[in-house]
Amino acid sequence: MNPAGLPEQVKRAWAIAKKDIRLYYAKNSVLIFGILMPFFLFLAFFAGSSQLPLTFLLPGLVGVTLLFTATALSPAIYAWEGRHGTLERLVSCPITIEAMVFGDMIASILFGIGITLITVFIALALGLPLLHGIIMIVSILLAACCFSAIGMLLAVPPTSEPSTPMTLSLLIKFPLIFISGIFVPLDQLPSWGLVLSACSPLTYFTDLVRYSFTGEHFFPVLADILILAVITLVFTAGTMYLHKRTMPKRM
Amino acid sequence: MNAIEAHHLRKSFGPVTAVSDVSITVREGEIFGFLGPNGAGKTTTTRMLNGVIPPDGGTALILGHDIRSEPVLAKQGFGVVPEISNAYTDLTAWQNLMLMGELYGLDRGKAAQHSSDLLATLGLLERKDQKVQAYSKGMKQRLILAMALLHEPALLFLDEPTSGLDVQSTHMILSLLRDLNQQGTTIFLTTHNMEEANQLCHRVGIIRAGKIVATDAPEKLKTAIEKVHTIEVSFDRDVSGDDLAALIGVTSAERTGDKWQLTTPDKDATIRALVTFTQQRGTAIVTLNTLAPTLDEAFLRLTQGDMS
Numbered sequence A: 001m002n003p004a005g006l007p008e009q010v011k012r013a014w015a016i017a018k019k020d021i022r023l024y025y026a027k028n029s030v031l032i033f034g035i036l037m038p039f040f041l042f043l044a045f046f047a048g049s050s051q052l053p054l055t056f057l058l059p060g061l062v063g064v065t066l067l068f069t070a071t072a073l074s075p076a077i078y079a080w081e082g083r084h085g086t087l088e089r090l091v092s093c094p095i096t097i098e099a100m101v102f103g104d105m106i107a108s109i110l111f112g113i114g115i116t117l118i119t120v121f122i123a124l125a126l127g128l129p130l131l132h133g134i135i136m137i138v139s140i141l142l143a144a145c146c147f148s149a150i151g152m153l154l155a156v157p158p159t160s161e162p163s164t165p166m167t168l169s170l171l172i173k174f175p176l177i178f179i180s181g182i183f184v185p186l187d188q189l190p191s192w193g194l195v196l197s198a199c200s201p202l203t204y205f206t207d208l209v210r211y212s213f214t215g216e217h218f219f220p221v222l223a224d225i226l227i228l229a230v231i232t233l234v235f236t237a238g239t240m241y242l243h244k245r246t247m248p249k250r251m
Numbered sequence B: 001m002n003a004i005e006a007h008h009l010r011k012s013f014g015p016v017t018a019v020s021d022v023s024i025t026v027r028e029g030e031i032f033g034f035l036g037p038n039g040a041g042k043t044t045t046t047r048m049l050n051g052v053i054p055p056d057g058g059t060a061l062i063l064g065h066d067i068r069s070e071p072v073l074a075k076q077g078f079g080v081v082p083e084i085s086n087a088y089t090d091l092t093a094w095q096n097l098m099l100m101g102e103l104y105g106l107d108r109g110k111a112a113q114h115s116s117d118l119l120a121t122l123g124l125l126e127r128k129d130q131k132v133q134a135y136s137k138g139m140k141q142r143l144i145l146a147m148a149l150l151h152e153p154a155l156l157f158l159d160e161p162t163s164g165l166d167v168q169s170t171h172m173i174l175s176l177l178r179d180l181n182q183q184g185t186t187i188f189l190t191t192h193n194m195e196e197a198n199q200l201c202h203r204v205g206i207i208r209a210g211k212i213v214a215t216d217a218p219e220k221l222k223t224a225i226e227k228v229h230t231i232e233v234s235f236d237r238d239v240s241g242d243d244l245a246a247l248i249g250v251t252s253a254e255r256t257g258d259k260w261q262l263t264t265p266d267k268d269a270t271i272r273a274l275v276t277f278t279q280q281r282g283t284a285i286v287t288l289n290t291l292a293p294t295l296d297e298a299f300l301r302l303t304q305g306d307m308s
Ligand SMILES: Nc1ncnc2c1ncn2[C@@H]1O[C@H](COP(=O)(O)OP(=O)(O)O)[C@@H](O)[C@H]1O
Pocket: A251, B013, B016, B017, B018, B019, B036, B037, B038, B039, B040, B041, B042, B043, B044, B045
């Protein structure tokens, strides 16, 4: 066994993920920020914009749900652990910062996927077809990775106050919802709006979900997937690099 | 190979220089005591050796691995009992231990076996499925020790492991440390408790204001302490410091306010001399205290001894 080798570090990342699942899935703030918020947000819009068809709105619900759930716990983990001193324990263990970040991402990804699948089933139960199941699975996986990396990125500024990164993450998530073709179809946006949309990874995910359900899409499907993949890689590498740099400041 | 080889470690926190120059060598198989008053930089040094905070300068080889360039390999070989207890309080003792087992790459069967053994040794086996929240301070500290020992490290760091603990826990921890050392574990023990260091350690390093001021066998340290007694005395009239310094046994006489602080290796002889002195001068002793030698004085003494 080479403790510093990749296979061993991946195993240890999984240990971190299991610990997160045990400790943080049932935390009130995770449930509120991750599940209740998007649910009520969506209800409000659902009630207010009844002229849009369910086939348009439900994929949006899937998109919002994944964005909120996959970023629900990652921003606050290090703040919680820093406060309780457990972060120091992890740092003195033979695990790299990259593997720690990866483990925290896995926990966020699984939380996101789990809750999002529920909304997919709701959509199916409400009568939506599922034309491209494989694309649906691939895009949920990919977007969950992407959003959890964003969540970890928001956790980079060192703080021991868990509500700081959580609030920061809300400030970023709400605008994302409005520029990502959730409530307003992309083809109805002015050109400057479209430029904004193109900057949001949620746009590509929602586009893919719509395509999976109904076959309709705005961007080419392959482009959606590729762009999402590139953003995910860049954010993941970026958050690992930044956490490696800021971790000593949390000690 | 030495277990720890640290050269010229430095660390500042903003304007505060916590560690200004620390070089330490700990041999394999020894119990090394790292002694110093509060705020001397013990914890900061230990955290640098553990790879928790990066030094501003200097190097540290732990079990042959540079803690900066090969942190995982270095960390794989040692266990840590930090200054502030840090088990997951929302997990049970058993879950904490299993997490450690996975983070150190132990297979499950081995981790479970070692955990049971350690919990039994440390008197926690019956409470293993209870959340750590409900543990007393001493129980928490024993659990932390079990967590640090799970992977059978060749080197164990402990930062004031017994400070503020009940007698039972203290005794359990110290006797386990002795046993471990007998089986070959190298121990780096940070403490401000002179007595503990004296009982346990083969060698001690003394840190003061961020610098190592002496490294010695505790016997030598003990002799140094016993050499210094302080007598605090005040008189109803002015007396000259030179006269006091000339009394039998007095090594120094310093004035603070209306009191004189006399240091002496032989307080009995000095007090007798003081009495004779006041009778001859027709002055009276207003207050007289003998002060137990403090750690600080021992440090001072050692430093002075080293310099002369
Ligand atoms: N994280 C930190 N931030 C700022 N100052 C610190 C920090 N850690 C230690 N110090 C300062 O560094 C000095 C040495 O502290 P420490 O290493 O904890 O001493 P010891 O463990 O010997 O009591 C103290 O003055 C302390 O206030």
